[in-house]
Amino acid sequence: MTRLAPRWRQLWIGIVACYAATAWGSDAAAQGNKASTDANLTAKAVCESVVAWDLSRLDGAPTSITAAKLVAAANGTPEYCDISGYVQPQIQFQLRLPTKTWNGRYFQVGCGGFCGGVNIQNCGDVLAKDFAVSANNMGHVGHFLRDPLWGESEDARRDYGRRATHVSAIASKAIVEKFYGAKPAFSYFRGCSTGGREGLMEAQHYPGDFDGIIAGDPAFAGRLGAIANTWDAKYLLKPDNTPVMSDATLQVLHQAVIAACDGIDGVKDGIIMDPRACKFDVKTVRCKDGNEGATCLSEAQVAAALKVYDGPRNSRGERLFPGGETFGSEGAWKGDDRLTLADGAQRFLNFTPNPPTSFTYRDFDFDADIPKIKDALTRYDPVAPDTAPDLTAFEARGGKLILYHGWADQGVSPLNTLDYYAQVHTRQGGLDKTRNWFRLFMVPGMFHCRGGNAPNTFDFMPAVMAWVEKGEAPNGVVATQKDASGAVMRQRPLFAYPQFAAYDGKGDVNAAASWKAATPKKLTDDRIDWIFGPKATAPQTGEQ
Template sequence: MRRLSMLGVAALITAGSILTAPAATAGETTFRPVRTCADLVRTYDVPGAVTHVKTATVVPATATEPENCDVRGYVEPAVQFQLRLPTKTYAGRYLQFGCGGFCGAVTPPPFTDCGLPHGGDVAVAATDDGHVGKTPLVFDDGKWAENDQAARDDFAFRAPHVVSKASKRLISAFYGAPPKKSYFSGCSDGGREALLLAQRYPHDFDGIVAGAPAGYWGPLIGVYQTWLAKVNTGADGKPILTGDKLPALHAAALSSCDKSDGLGDGAIDDPRTCRFDPATIACPPGTDNAGCLTPAQVEATKKIYAPPTDERGRKLYPGGQTVGSELSWYGWTIAAPEFGGVPFAQALADNYLKYMAYPIGTPHSSVEKFAFTSREFDKLTPEGIRSNAMSTDLREFRRSGGKLVLWHGWADQAIPAAGTVDYYQRLTRANGGPAATRDWARLFMVPGLYHCATGDKLTEYDPLKELVSWVERGTAPDKTIATGRDADGKVFRTRPVFPYPLQAKYDGTGSVDDAANFVPVPPSRPSQDIVNWAGNDLYGKAGPVAP
């Protein structure tokens, strides 16, 4: 359980870097540099994105990475980036990664061995989103935003856009031509950036992967993470539900719901169909042990499963924790000593409410002070809409030929999956219905997957190759594959993931751990996934854009 939580934290910090780069197609042209790597060190007058390259160094090839020109610099005023340009194997593609949490550091963008050759056909880039976070965990530090509007703007909406402009300019300078195709891939905050780019900068990228997107940013960080922190804190300031209770709670949840899809495989395929009452493992009066829940723990667990509500019972976020996600709560919702004793949900929410959630110069709040009322929800809106990626008007992205792949794990402990399903349903309704929307935007919901492709039964998911095929060859993704690996890297499970709302059903033959033995089926019963909540009017409020 602790290993899984650590993986979830690592995935959030390096949310974009878990995704693999596409491989070159046999026979396609590679581009050689038209100038030396060192020649890139200079200032570039990119409109709206003046770019300063501070270093450009040739990095020798290794067993897993191609020789590349490692470019480091910043876009004014302070958006640091790293761009890696293959010197011998570049085939014309550009891939930009998103970042996780509040960002604050440049995570080196990876080359991945995809066979032709070592993934080096792609130029890759990443950014810190315009500020440097303080240690030990830079991703939850928000103090940089306290009195710096430029840094706020860079993080909220500007940084991914200007880094794409800067990178394309440098690619043109190095290879003599701009990239033929450009892609963006991110998870968590990187997923928010992905949606934001499709919504506000529809011509920046040809294909976009938005994983577990934090698109409902203000309500998610200001309200939902605060809810997770407060409902599990007792009057004495100590956690109510503790980590030692999670295995028993998870086992009870699986016992109640695992076979609802007709297959007992340790994962709940569709938590929406599950009706689990944690009171079924309530401790007998006067007892308390790791195998049961006290009355206070039963009530806290019910609240963790539920979305936050205001004084009138109206939902303040579209969803809560899903049944089946319990083991992943350790470290995120429930304090873990090895992570400093503060739940990550609380750290994010407190930093957001203290330094980022309200206009500079206005009163701020904190986890301790925040009240779940409609008034407090509305006070988050003026600043929240600067970061939110909630617009369903993607007409320009669609007209430009853009392709969008959204994905989310049903057992995500950090960002409720219900929000992404709600967004996709609203997107579908605003863009001509399911069939018309599937022509350019598809959603994949992964059973049992935790935040940003971590988990227990499934540990990896990456639809980027399918996106590239869709963009470049017109092959829409009808199936993707999620993978489970053990600590030694051995694959123990594969499972197909079909476009929403289709689900994977075991065909009755062969191993239940082999993706080949599953077929797509519609859900057992139609579901209404558009959620009526306090943020209904936020979908029509577009945030600012940078030149």
């Protein structure tokens, strides 16, 4: 084909763009068709022409495309059209569309912390497999861990809460449909932390957006930012906001916990299989004179540890959050985000109107202020106060949900996720029935979303795709731990809860094949009675 001169090339692009814009509503028949999968589908539009498309009347998600450029194939990534834009009022998104090799599927990635940026780079592994991929900034610009000044805006609060993920999916899939002349055959979402919360929000409030959802270590921004993060900061930080415990002291505590509980599962490997089985007494590591020592904790440090293990309570002893820090998470308690997550949420997100500029997280009153932040929980969390999760619509449409959580998560208590899962399956037909469409995987030794001295990297994308497209439920996935050089140290299978990995007693303890699925002799009721929990439909026997 003869290469067009720049002037004629621009004219041609304009003609194509004009046709694309006028044809937006005229080729409904073509747009109503779902794409075939794994067929190396090619674009029906010139990449650069996309900027001229008028999406300002897109129902529910008025959209403007601000840039589109063609990016050459490189390093295992196919040639793609890189599209940027925003959904009203300011939900910035980025969309990357393979131009010659689209596999017929759409993928959207979640964000982290307070978000504020478009983390399209977290789609790289999926783009390399020829998905159309998208990411967004959840409606505002800012650092994902520092002060969320944008919280002064009611629109920004709304979009961060539940709207941004949904309307980004609407806009992105509309562009995908026009670009290829067909709708995605299947749509997938993956996210951890805030992204995990996004996934559960989608499943409950917008069940038609995604066929398969992977939600990890879900950080419910309302109950965390308003309650749990503030509680942990109060006890793990001194009045000057320096850590109560140094790295060395945290390791003393962590190693004492490991020594006491590591072997409960029959294998001494530095990993606690289920922290609930650990009955460690923190007071056993208190220095005799009450002061901090090289191999023991001070009286104040022991008291702080007891508070965060137990979790938030008011002066009447009522639980304010479903659980506290778990045994095995101590090595990550000294996070740099302890202060910023707690202080930022309390100053800019939780109260209406925002408190005075002098207000800090230490001014939060766990008695008087709890009723004042119910609106924040309603706005930011998938489940509103005093209600239970309701995923009946997602189940009815055939959606598949994989939820995972690190047992040693220092940022979000895994007990919160266990409570969530139990609230779902006790109301939607029981555990066995729920496992037909919703499975939970607990990851021993893993910190928040990653890290920890345990196998903590894994890929649930093939599993959720097989479940959605072939009806093959995930029986397990292999987790891997690598050393600093990238060499594999050990692998271990993760099985769907309540099953867990049990050592076969004879193989290489670091090999996944040496671990088999086991089921607890007695299943527990994982629901937790807390101040904003749902009204029980059956007696609750979970941890109190």
